[in-house]
Amino acid sequence: MAKHWADFQYEIYLNGMTGTVPRLPTDLTRLEELTEQRLGPGPVGYVAGSAGDGSTARANRAALQGRRIVPRMLRDVQERDLSAEVLGRALPAPLALAPIGVLSIMHPEAETAAARAAAAQEVPFVLSSASSTPIERVAEAMGDAERWFQLYWAKDREVTRSFLNRAKASGFSVLVVTLDTPLLAWRPRDLDQAYLPFLHGVGTANYFSDPAFQAGLTKPVHEDPNAAVLHFVGMFADPGKTWPDLAFLRENWDGPIVLKGIVHPDDARLAVDAGMDGVVVSNHGGRQVAGSIAAADALPRVAEAVGDRLTVLFDSGVRTGDDVFKALALGARAVLLGRPYVYGLALDGQAGVEHVIRCLLAEFDLTLALSGHATPGSLGPADLVEQSV
Numbered sequence: 001m002a003k004h005w006a007d008f009q010y011e012i013y014l015n016g017m018t019g020t021v022p023r024l025p026t027d028l029t030r031l032e033e034l035t036e037q038r039l040g041p042g043p044v045g046y047v048a049g050s051a052g053d054g055s056t057a058r059a060n061r062a063a064l065q066g067r068r069i070v071p072r073m074l075r076d077v078q079e080r081d082l083s084a085e086v087l088g089r090a091l092p093a094p095l096a097l098a099p100i101g102v103l104s105i106m107h108p109e110a111e112t113a114a115a116r117a118a119a120a121q122e123v124p125f126v127l128s129s130a131s132s133t134p135i136e137r138v139a140e141a142m143g144d145a146e147r148w149f150q151l152y153w154a155k156d157r158e159v160t161r162s163f164l165n166r167a168k169a170s171g172f173s174v175l176v177v178t179l180d181t182p183l184l185a186w187r188p189r190d191l192d193q194a195y196l197p198f199l200h201g202v203g204t205a206n207y208f209s210d211p212a213f214q215a216g217l218t219k220p221v222h223e224d225p226n227a228a229v230l231h232f233v234g235m236f237a238d239p240g241k242t243w244p245d246l247a248f249l250r251e252n253w254d255g256p257i258v259l260k261g262i263v264h265p266d267d268a269r270l271a272v273d274a275g276m277d278g279v280v281v282s283n284h285g286g287r288q289v290a291g292s293i294a295a296a297d298a299l300p301r302v303a304e305a306v307g308d309r310l311t312v313l314f315d316s317g318v319r320t321g322d323d324v325f326k327a328l329a330l331g332a333r334a335v336l337l338g339r340p341y342v343y344g345l346a347l348d349g350q351a352g353v354e355h356v357i358r359c360l361l362a363e364f365d366l367t368l369a370l371s372g373h374a375t376p377g378s379l380g381p382a383d384l385v386e387q388s389v
């Protein structure tokens with residue numbers, strides 16, 4: 001299975017014989033700066049920005065960088081296999097693309113391009129409720145490739161039920177329920193520019209195309225778009241929800257359900273009690289709680305609390321192959337990649353997203369091999385030490 005990524009390593013090195021350089025950098029941490037130069041301040045601020053003074057996003061990176069790999073030698077890493085079983089699915093690598101809303105502000109082909117890239121690289125695509133492309137069109141673009149649906153759990157039950165039915169009918173197999181965004185956080189880069197695409201009906205495609213949503217409007221969306229936007233704002237999320245409400249989702253979704261935004265071990269235990277299948281240890285890339293615990297610091301505590309009872313996924317701060325290695329060693333089964341793929345999309349559409357996935361996994365494969373591992377399954381806490389950066 002690792003052959004795919006090893007082929008890419010050869011290809012990219014052998015390009016040196018003809019002096020062909022890649023269209024985008026292979027150090028994915030450089031993509032944010034390039035995107036800043038390419039796109040307007042509104043969209044870039046929205047994607048790169050975080051809550052408060054940005055300290056949570058910085059802490060996410062510091063927590064990963066502060067853990068250092070301790071490589072082992074002479075362990076036969078000639079044949080490697082990156083595949084992982086995640087939530088009953090056999091994945092070629094322990095990676096999925098995180099749900100990211102409103103991708104049309106980054107590229108005109110938006111979610112369709114990102115979803116095609118994920119399908120081409122055999123990585124699950126997690127479609128956001130707040131996408132700029134409706135569920136059905138994204139599904140059409142993906143053939144029978146693995147796709148998961150991220151739910152923003154609306155106040156209106158019928159809208160939620162309708163989203164779940166549409167996602168099921170369109171072949172989305174895993175439900176990712178984001179719990180850390182019952183309200184939008186204090187995000188100074190957006191506030192200072194008065195930039196929020198949803199207020200202009202961008203990123204609302206699933207809502208505006210939904211029969212249950214439309215039933216709550218007095219006029220069709222095209223006749224009174226501002227009323228539709230205000231209806232969306234009023235029902236997008238529900239800060240009044242509590243743990244017993246999860247029963248409604250369990251009743252209305254047959255496949256695995258994963259709770260995204262879990263950083264406390266007790267919340268992970270509550271997820272077990274509620275009959276959930278997994279959690280994503282995530283602080284939303286530092287976009288919600290300013291001053292929050294770094295996601296990588298939360299990960300080992302959550303993993304230890306749930307053991308084998310839940311599948312633990314991870315996001316927030318993953319930028320490099322060694323970050324993937326570290327997240328798995330800290331207890332994650334797989335990672336979700338966020339901002340880097342969005343920058344790839346902004347810079348080169350579908351090809352840019354594919355470049356990002358290939359670089360990340362090629363680098364992960366090399367990190368694994370050079371550290372003495374042939375499979376992700378053999379990683380554990382003993383492969384890391386903590387060291388301040």
Ligand SMILES: Cc1cc2nc3c(=O)[nH]c(=O)nc-3n(C[C@H](O)[C@H](O)[C@H](O)COP(=O)(O)O)c2cc1C
Pocket residue numbers: 046047048098099100101102128129130150178260282283284285286287315316317318337338339340
């Ligand atoms: C521009 C942007 C939009 C996002 N939209 C969503 C969303 O619609 N649903 C969701 O669950 N998470 C959303 N997230 C959070 C990501 O799923 C993920 O948790 C985060 O990007 C991880 O942090 P990182 O990108 O710094 O690695 C968004 C993140 C960004 C940067």
Ligand SMILES: CCCCCCC(=O)C(=O)O
Pocket residue numbers: 101130181184198233236284287
């Ligand atoms: C009012 C709609 C907010 C959508 C939030 C999308 C997201 O998760 C993020 O920006 O982060």
